[in-house]
Amino acid sequence: MAWDVVVVGGGPAGLFAAVAAAERGARALVLEHMSNPGRKLLASGGGQCNLTHGGEIMDFLPHYGGGTRPGEAGRFLRPALYAFSNSDLVTWCTRRGVSLTEDPDGRVFPISRRAQDVLDLLLAEARQRRVELRTGVRVRSLRVERSRFVVLTAAEQKSVVEGLTLVLATGGRSYPSLGATGDGYRLAASLGHAVVSPRPALAPVVVKRNAFSPFVPCAGVSLPGAAVAVVRAGRPIAEESGDVLFTHRGLSGPAILNLSRHVFPGDVVLASLLPGSGDIRSTEGRLAAEVAAHGKRTVANLLQGLGLAACLSRALLAAVGLGPGTKAAELPREARHALAVSLASGANGGHPFPVGSLGGWNEAMVTAGGVPLGEVDPKTMASRILPGLFFAGEVLDVDGDTGGYNLQAAFSTGRLAGTSAAEKARSEARRRVTR
Ligand SMILES: Cc1cc2nc3c(=O)[nH]c(=O)nc-3n(C[C@H](O)[C@H](O)[C@H](O)COP(=O)(O)OP(=O)(O)OC[C@H]3O[C@@H](n4cnc5c(N)ncnc54)[C@H](O)[C@@H]3O)c2cc1C
Numbered sequence: 001m002a003w004d005v006v007v008v009g010g011g012p013a014g015l016f017a018a019v020a021a022a023e024r025g026a027r028a029l030v031l032e033h034m035s036n037p038g039r040k041l042l043a044s045g046g047g048q049c050n051l052t053h054g055g056e057i058m059d060f061l062p063h064y065g066g067g068t069r070p071g072e073a074g075r076f077l078r079p080a081l082y083a084f085s086n087s088d089l090v091t092w093c094t095r096r097g098v099s100l101t102e103d104p105d106g107r108v109f110p111i112s113r114r115a116q117d118v119l120d121l122l123l124a125e126a127r128q129r130r131v132e133l134r135t136g137v138r139v140r141s142l143r144v145e146r147s148r149f150v151v152l153t154a155a156e157q158k159s160v161v162e163g164l165t166l167v168l169a170t171g172g173r174s175y176p177s178l179g180a181t182g183d184g185y186r187l188a189a190s191l192g193h194a195v196v197s198p199r200p201a202l203a204p205v206v207v208k209r210n211a212f213s214p215f216v217p218c219a220g221v222s223l224p225g226a227a228v229a230v231v232r233a234g235r236p237i238a239e240e241s242g243d244v245l246f247t248h249r250g251l252s253g254p255a256i257l258n259l260s261r262h263v264f265p266g267d268v269v270l271a272s273l274l275p276g277s278g279d280i281r282s283t284e285g286r287l288a289a290e291v292a293a294h295g296k297r298t299v300a301n302l303l304q305g306l307g308l309a310a311c312l313s314r315a316l317l318a319a320v321g322l323g324p325g326t327k328a329a330e331l332p333r334e335a336r337h338a339l340a341v342s343l344a345s346g347a348n349g350g351h352p353f354p355v356g357s358l359g360g361w362n363e364a365m366v367t368a369g370g371v372p373l374g375e376v377d378p379k380t381m382a383s384r385i386l387p388g389l390f391f392a393g394e395v396l397d398v399d400g401d402t403g404g405y406n407l408q409a410a411f412s413t414g415r416l417a418g419t420s421a422a423e424k425a426r427s428e429a430r431r432r433v434t435r
Helices: 012-023 039-047 057-063 072-083 086-095 115-128 183-190 209-218 254-262 280-293 299-305 310-319 333-343 405-434
Strands: 003-008 028-032 100-102 107-110 132-135 141-145 148-152 160-168 196-201 205-207 222-232 235-246 250-252 268-271 351-358 366-370 389-391
Touching: 003 012, 003 148, 003 405, 012 028, 012 115, 012 160, 012 405, 028 160, 039 115, 057 072, 057 086, 057 405, 072 405, 086 100, 086 107, 086 405, 107 115, 141 183, 160 183, 160 405, 196 254, 205 209, 205 254, 209 310, 209 351, 222 254, 235 254, 250 254, 250 351, 254 268, 280 299, 280 333, 299 310, 299 333, 310 333, 333 351, 389 405
Parallel strands: 003 028, 003 160, 028 132, 160 389
Antiparallel strands: 100 107, 141 148, 148 160, 196 366, 205 250, 205 351, 222 235, 222 268, 235 250, 268 351
């Protein structure tokens, strides 16, 4: 007996796809290789589950990377996000007893702040819709025989399930401890799809050791509302603003995580050390006025007077080659300019942090790259290569900003894929009967 819809992967995208398919009367099966489904969902938002963002759904579109052209990922996701928006997700959860709350920065969480409540809701809905969930089952290979998907779940050819349609919702490669296998890329390729090389996204930046050594004691210091930018071969590539956190090896925090999809080793990240300080010219003017007025004070003291944390003042002085006791009156003009550049925000402002590497698969929260968007119909999530095959969630070449954009994309694409697969299965079954 063939299932109407076989879903590979029991994360939010896969579970929601199965629920949506079952709502349309399809017999849906979910295959999940971990012993429990939704492990990444449970870890999301530090266990609190930041499942979406507030505001208008059209404002979500610029928050996604992926595709070959700027803005392509947002355009690709548009039909899925509009068909099942952030407010639809809020209503869906609230009607079923999980109330949500929006933080002042727009992030939306369950009021209980328990990711488990969101997972329990998905699983209860799946049970009620008679979705069959098989855990501890890793899909090894896929093939198509007589217009059916033959799913091999063990090395030996015996463990086989068949589906009229198949939804690939295996997620990406980040956080293997939470179930990520990267299998989806191999499985998609085996069915004829290309794969955009997966790379870590929403990852911390590791700064070259020599350049970062003065800042190592600042681990844990944060810069709220800082301007950051990435520069390659002297040209600005992308910019962001938001909180920046110093770590033992470099930079993290929402602004850096969001910027990371554009960052490669060899680039330079500029981070304004004095958020809100204005451009280089005005910052240097302010510094010059302070120096003129307080020549006997130390530069470190002046910088702290401007609002720089003590630890960052010491680090910045060392980074520009000044001793900690340097008096303001002794400050060379070039050093004053270098300090102003590091403090400033805006064009070319910000302290230069040369990038050594990006945090790897155990640190990146999502995966950039995946199944190319041009090979998937955004109105249905159907493969343009193989009829009956659908994609949902992070396996696609889409990566969202922090703030709930990734889970919203998983829910929206999951729902669209599940609905479309159910319809396809119904027409396929009808075609077989009338043949
Ligand atoms: C620590 C952390 C915190 C995060 N916090 C947030 C947050 O607060 N808000 C937000 O929006 N996003 C967050 N994310 C990102 C978000 O969790 C993911 O983007 C989302 O879970 C993707 O959903 P998915 O269903 O596509 O993939 P996944 O959740 O990865 O689910 C895929 C499933 O497929 C299974 N699988 C893989 N290969 C196979 C196979 N061969 N056979 C069978 N099963 C297989 C996996 O075990 C997994 O259960 C966070 C990520 C991490 C790592």
